[in-house]
């Protein structure tokens with residue numbers, strides 16, 4: 016009976032979890048367990064979360080120093096206690112505790128005063144702990160919670176703080192130093208007994224040699240090692256990434272430290288160079304396409320440089336997207352068969368509710384193949400594509416692709432969504448590009464799934480001109496990259512995101528504060544960084560399934576449908592098209608319109624407005640003028656449109672320039688509005704008008720008597 020009560024008491028004498036109320040440092044490791052960075056624990060201590068194992072040199076040194084029979088005793092060592100008592104009696108005061116490592120673990124977890132009674136309780140609890148845990152586990156509890164002076168707790172933090180390396184890499188001299196230090200944790204501080212500490216360490220090293228753990232050479236080398244000086248700073252890689260990890264825990268992440276170090280070096284070098292031109296900030300993300308996980312993360316380059324805002328994680332800050340989202344629209348339209356890869360898109364002036372987009376070079380090209388418009392990042396064809404696809408639908412698609420910051424209403428963005436009117440983070444956008452590659456290669460979920468559409472998108476993006484700023488000899492192994500740049504309004508943000516079968520890399524350059532800098536364009540600033548990072552990846556091959564320079568394999572015939580496409584217009588081949596290419600298209604493409612431009616006589620004829628601009632860039636274009644074809648087309652306004660006349664600064668309503676295209680370059684045109692004659696134009700058919708609020712009809716007549724009318728409305732609230 017009594018024995019039963021005692022047994023029950025013994026079974027329950029120890030809390031289920033030791034060190035339950037202890038807080039730990041945030042410790043973030045790379046894919047192989049290398050330390051990326053750490054944050055101090057909530058109680059201000061450097062205390063790393065416990066590991067399962069203790070490095071062998073430290074374990075050996077510790078056991079030989081503290082508790083030689085640790086591997087054999089049941090938590091208490093009667094011989095040691097008797098010897099300690101005898102020693103204490105002889106000396107007349109306490110010189111030795113006779114505590115085992117197990118008892119010391121109990122004491123560290125209880126933090127009680129060191130009385131004889133407490134010691135007895137510790138002894139009982141130690142036997143209970145021995146019954147519950149393996150020797151290695153007890154040793155790891157000791158290693159994790161032993162005091163090493165100042166606010167350094169535990170072996171791992173001590174190894175980093177005193178020796179600047181992981182505990183696994185400690186030398187015998189270092190392991191011995193840390194084995195004796197918890198015995199007198201304050202002795203490392205200057206003037207607090209460094210010599211005694213050194214003597215104690217060397218006595219331990221002697222013991223280790225005598226007991227056969229060290230040969231004489233190792234012993235001599237170890238004894239020659241100096242004691243550490245001031246505590247060292249812990250490693251700090253991917254600092255902003257470390258901040259995103261769970262607090263007070265050890266996290267193993269997908270980052271590769273060797274790659275991370277190189278990416279940080281490249282980012283810092285570019286950041287310093289760009290800072291000379293007033294560009295303060297740079298961030299970069301490298302993703303593994305096999306898993307979609309992050310391999311390298313620079314939330315803000317060059318943390319050493321003293322400048323405001325350097326702690327901000329810009330990779331997760333919403334920024335104006337510029338043109339960086341255009342590939343998603345191109346791919347979406349291909350997937351739905353609304354365009355084919357090289358469908359001619361109009362590149363002529365448009366004015367939609369006061370929104371009149373311009374190309375970067377302020378030119379209009381009349382008609383441009385869609386793939387070419389994407390590669391050149393032309394704005395006007397992109398707006399045309401978004402108008403065709405629909406703003407709410409495109410916003411939804413981007414959200415499905417992982418853009419979390421497009422939270423305003425579609426009407427708020429309008430068509431400018433495709434030109435940088437929306438905000439995205441480098442993190443989200445790089446993942447969205449990675450999602451395209453993963454959908455293609457691994458059939459992962461995503462809004463863009465069609466293999467033919469994805470492949471044509473990668474192909475179009477591989478044609479984007481590479482920046483001149485980079486020395487291509489350095490990165491010659493990067494043969495083909497699907498990439499896109501973006502530049503926001505006012506030169507505030509420069510983007511470059513690129514994809515190969517193995518990797519997705521995203522780079523953002525600008526000023527976190529939002530200041531614009533002339534010359535801050537995606538191609539000239541972010542592009543060179545992007546290609547240098549791809550150059551690194553082709554050397555390092557962290558997560559590579561593909562040969563260097565490999566490209567996406569062509570889709571299988573069953574992934575789409577092969578069809579004949581007009582070689583000039585990019586539409587499905589019509590009855591009158593002479594030259595055709597055979598392309599693998601998405602199945603939906605069969606529903607699209609055949610070529611509308613080739614005439615029964617085989618000639619290629621654009622509508623007058625497209626022709627007007629197209630001709631300026633294509634002197635070889637000479638279509639025959641025929642009576643039965645439309646010869647005139649209004650460029651502005653569009654038929655049936657509602658116009659808002661712009662106001663000047665003083666509030667006066669400004670007129671609008673109405674514009675017409677005529678196929679015959681020498682034609683004269685007579686203008687009428689609402690039955691009233693306005694005047695005539697030649698060569699350039701433009702007329703500045705200021706119609707009143709309400710409905711109007713504009714009519715033009717040429718010298719051949721051909722007539723064209725357009726109806727439009729002037730909105731009441733002109734803005």
Ligand SMILES: [Zn+2]
Pocket residue numbers: 581582583584588589591592593610611612613
């Ligand atoms: Zn054709």
